[in-house]
Amino acid sequence: MSIPGSLQDIPAIRRFSPTVLCAGHPTEAQLTACARAGVEVVINLSLHGQPYSLPDEAGLLASLGVEYIHIPVIWDVPTSEDVARFFEAMRTTAGRSTLVHCVKNMRVTAFLALYAIHQGGDREHWLWWIRETWEPDEYPAWAGLLATISPVH
Template sequence: MSAVADDPADIRNWRRRADGITTSGRLEPGDPARLAAIGVRHVVNLALDNHPEALPDEGTALAKQGIGYTHIPVPFDAPTHEHVAALHRVLDQVDGPVHVHCIMNYRVTAFLYLLDRQAGVPEAEARARMAEVWDPLSSDEPGTAPWKALLGQPG
């Protein structure tokens, strides 16, 4: 789905999916208010809170805007199917528009690729959505081996 006029498209790797979920990389101090302004009701953070680019006290900043918060810390070098299942549970339980982010939007797009495939989205379509931001299956970058393993392709 294309962006909406009020989308904060300058947030790192901002995306709006056809299912209404928005995704991005890191959030900055003014972003919780911007997310509230477009109607986001819940944020899921897949990044580690000790990352140098993490928003300090993110949950508190979001709560001040009336936005719920779930933190599922996913080590970039050790993503698991349990992390994906935790995201799936949150997405199933949360009512209202959801924003999912990490630092670069890499974890998010890979996890949503897996959830799309579980939901019956054709491989090519799910892969194209993921590749808009990052395609670890086609990359030889260092650090992609655990992602290839998670996504079902040997590293």
């Protein structure tokens, strides 16, 4: 399934699944376009109060009728607790049209790949999928985190 034309300008946007898009940080106009395109949930893995942050992403999305979930993941210190919170968010929003974003779609591709692997997806496929966006082996904290997740049996 392709990405709607109104959303193609969002930085590093990609499709993870039929209902989940992932991207770098969208603008207010791009989030509004997401709502118009049917996005029901936005999960933000970046931090508030940064130069790239929107002044009130939660308020904007609430005004558009879009559920907002914020899981602030510190770039240099991603934790298994962050991953667990993300897995829970993915579980509770399953089947709903969702945009997951961070700054450059690096945290997000890693967390989505971890989620896919945890759900039984092929580890090598999903590591390759991450590498289409960035190289996690260049960041020890991320390489370590990626090594920790195993499929549910």
